[in-house]
Amino acid sequence: MITLVTGGVRSGKSRYAESLVPASRPVAYVAPGLVPVDGDAEWARRVAAHREHRPACWTTVESADLAAVVAGASTPLLIDCLGTWVTRLVDDAQAWDDPVAAAEAVGLARESLVGALVRARADARVEARADARAGVDVVLVTNEVGWGVVPEHASGRMFRDELGRVNAAVSAIADRVVLVVAGRVLDLSAAPVVP
Template sequence: MAAARRVLVTGGVRSGKSRHAETLVAHRSTVRYVATGPVPDPDGDPEWADRVRRHRERRPAGWETAETADLAAAVASAPGDVLVDCLGTWLTAVLDDLRAWDAADDGWRDELDLRVDRFCAAWSERTRDGLLSVAVTNEVGWGVVPEHRSGRLFRDLLGTVNQRVAAASDDVLLVVAGRVLRL
């Protein structure tokens, strides 16, 4: 039997990272797609709703979808292969939940670290023969320094999350303009 594989796919906005991640698991028999973004509201945010609709239309009908911010539980309980899309929207949901955007670092950082630890542990434990685990994330550190604290906070924290997940992965792929580079 083939060895288990954990793959982190990173790239900029509209780089093709989600599409590439989907191709990695497209022909697998049992896939749990973990959608970490907010539930779409066509009236409140039509652009987000349209983006989610396009992602749903691309996915095979047989994939199980879990829409949750409890990433560790969703990954740990997956009966087969898993595709997480994406760590950036998951981090946003966690920061929202912890009310961390404008708060001092002392009240929420330990809880954030615990949630990252739990996800990385669940990710690392996906070692059953033949399992394929793919996580999508955003590469946000190449731009200008964000003007606002919340932007800098997100960039810095996602960079740290990406490093942690990359360290627990067998492969890290960078997608630029639809082209895939193995790191």
């Protein structure tokens, strides 16, 4: 099953996503964002705090190649978060000042991720019909952006647009989509998908 958990910053979306995967069995926690950089003590503290509260049986995978991680998964995956992933993709492409290059880099990665998720879900359904252990569950966390003022800088507008495209593409193929707002969970799974 593919579940997308979206919401604002500090809404509780990561905690809710963590509740969807087993705490007592192996899980791959996928951190697709940037690793701490020298001199950024605040970011390093955030990463360390995230690592410290995870169950000991979970492993951490730090990779921007989410399609490969999904394709090679043998345990449930918790990918947290697509917003930091888009940031890393644009950083890696050195494209903050080039919206065309940023859109190309994010678009290729988005298509690869969606393809891997669709294949993983299909494989899980085949395995379930064969009475084997059902395939791997994937829970993806993302930020919902663009609900406020239009960003002043072109790079902020590009980021908002690209993350919105990623969220819509993953939502379109997800089995379940939830919105977390102010610590409350709204299930959007039955809501129509924009054509």
